Amino acid sequence: MVTNSTSLGKPPSGTRGAREGRAPTLWKQISRNRFLYALLIPVAIYLILFKYAPMAGEIIAFKNYRLSEGIWGSSWVGFEQFEKLFASRDFYIVLRNTLLLNLYHLVFAFPVPIVLAILLNEVRAEWYKRTLQNLLYIPHFISWVVLGSIVIALLSPSTGVVNTVLKAFGMEPIYFMADKFWWPVSFIVSGIWKEAGFGTILYLAAMSSIDPTLYEAAKIDGASKRRQIWHVTLPGMRSTIAILLILQVGKMMDVGFEQVYTLRNDAVTSVAEVISTFVYTRGLVSLQYSYTTALGLFQSLIALILIVSVNRIIKAMGERGLW
């Protein structure tokens, strides 16, 4: 990739086709493909305007940005915004919540689709399996606003079904959404509800490509069902699990805005405020543009480092990388 992009500007040095002379070839190539380039022009404009310009806009993290003065008019402040950020208690709370919710997700939610896929794979009647799959996929297609409102209603201490059942067993109702212990639990479980079913698709695909003779051989060797799963099924899913796991780690700095925003409330801010919601409320609601851009930039940089190192790890493990 590197050689290709740099060779554009450099004179040819013994590459293929160099004998014909560079300039006419390049021109001819472009002119022969002008239709394709014409298609790409709007795409390039889009990328520059809406993707790369905002990256340049990150410089306001080093300024004291005021709407009235604009990006260029606002004064430079160097790393002052970052110093303010790292000195504030909010930053550590928000960072801790972001990392913790991701950690809980990794430990409790990540394995669920794997287990579910293994169980689904053991269903023999094809129609039954397909029906189950289609039902389990449904929440994936529904927005967090809807799911969040359903969760809040189900867990309501006065009228929610969950607490009605608890009360029926003589227990005290639990204020799930207002309790610092139960809120993260509800958060993770609702995440499982939405994505676990859909998450089985890739694992099921991986399992269907396992060579059936491996199972035959295992059976002849007297392996029980459980040992077959351990020694044949799981190794067969290994690369899928690895890639998805590492992708998940690459997202450690980010908790989706919509899930938190719909589930959170003032009673649990200390465990529920994450980077994305903090940037929204402090940046767009309280108009602290530069301060929150500094936080956003910090988050993006860590995320970039994570995903690049993660890709290295994937490749070092002998799997195909993300790029």
Added chain:
Amino acid sequence: MVTMGKDKGGPPASARRGRPDSPARWLNNVFLALCAYATLFPFVNVIATSLSSSRAINAGEVFMWPIEFNVDAYHNLIRDGQLIVAMQNTVLITVVGTALNMLFTIMAAYPLSKARLRGRNFMLMAILFTMLFSGGLIPNFLLVNSLGLVNTYWALWLPALISVYNMFVMKAFLEGLPEELEESASIDGAGEFTILTRIILPLSKPVIAALTLFYAVGWWNSYMNVLIYIRSTDKMSLMVKLYQMIDLVSSELLRGEGVTQAVITPESIRAAAVVFAILPILCVYPFLQKHFIKGVLLGSVKG
């Protein structure tokens, strides 16, 4: 062994046993049915709530079936009219947004699927990089603001013209089409535009269907961008309207006192609004789910 002949292509190992279902397998089937039940129960409950009386809701009597059936909540919603307007807005956002997405995704993916194209790798890297590193919320907002797009739907559509992931799925699919098709068509005198629209796109129906669905569901459910960029009440999308209703109610629920003793509690209205928002998806889902799955699998072939 008996079943072996019946299965077409890679049967799961489990299908190869001749024995009837063992207790463990039977247990597994029941357990999975319970999982599916748990997944669906909240939706059934919210539908039942939307059709129940406020007395029954407040008493916590509603589980799977409406108690003291009535459609007052829906009546109220329709009479109020705001949700209908919000739904029309969402339909507009979804249709135009998806069309723009597909146009730009194809415009990016088709040229980039040609290995012969000079500068292709540079362009691919430039696109991939936007997936790894982005300008962040505030710079994006300031850009849209300075372009004067705030409170127009262009503020939603333009920054999200291409999903990088979907573009790569499309590109991988196009790379899989045989090159000879285009060559023979161009020998027959077809122009490049004709080749694209008459040959390539019809052959790409599966991937186009899958990506259209992904984009459309994304737009239908989109919430954060509307929250940020749209100001006028009459331009609000369904999800934001819904959130405003939930927010009012949830703060009351948190106090743990049930809701006010009106004939129609906000809770049943909220439930009705939720049903409103999910009904379109539930209606089209059975017909389209196979495209979704195909889309996911297409994407996984070449991450």
